[in-house]
Amino acid sequence: MGLRNEPHPPIATYDFALEDLRLRTFNAGPGDGFNDAVSFFVETRDQAETDYYWEALTSDGGSERACGWLRDKFGVNWQVCPEITLRLIGDPDRKKAERTLQAMYKMRKIIIADLEAAYAG
Numbered sequence: 001m002g003l004r005n006e007p008h009p010p011i012a013t014y015d016f017a018l019e020d021l022r023l024r025t026f027n028a029g030p031g032d033g034f035n036d037a038v039s040f041f042v043e044t045r046d047q048a049e050t051d052y053y054w055e056a057l058t059s060d061g062g063s064e065r066a067c068g069w070l071r072d073k074f075g076v077n078w079q080v081c082p083e084i085t086l087r088l089i090g091d092p093d094r095k096k097a098e099r100t101l102q103a104m105y106k107m108r109k110i111i112i113a114d115l116e117a118a119y120a121g
Helices: 047-058 083-089 094-105 112-120
Strands: 013-018 021-026 039-044 069-071 077-082
Touching (some): 039 083, 047 077, 077 083, 083 094, 094 112
């Protein structure tokens, strides 16, 4: 009695770590090659860590995009997002959250001090 050779269902999301870097993958389904459907999310602790990953991933041919998104020199899409961002835009005070979200929409690299200023009003 052997194992049946059946296709495995696609993984919708998969979280993993490379050293201290937490990564999340999303499966866009069959037929999609290496394109905008493939991206990585990097949640950072502070501005210094945000700056570090932003510079490392945009250097040597990478390009900046809106709302913390960038494309590295290989064409891989990344969103570098300080953990405070999700807390501020998820605040139950919808006015504060919306001000923060509107500020983020105007950014390329996310600047925590600017988000906090928008949040404070």
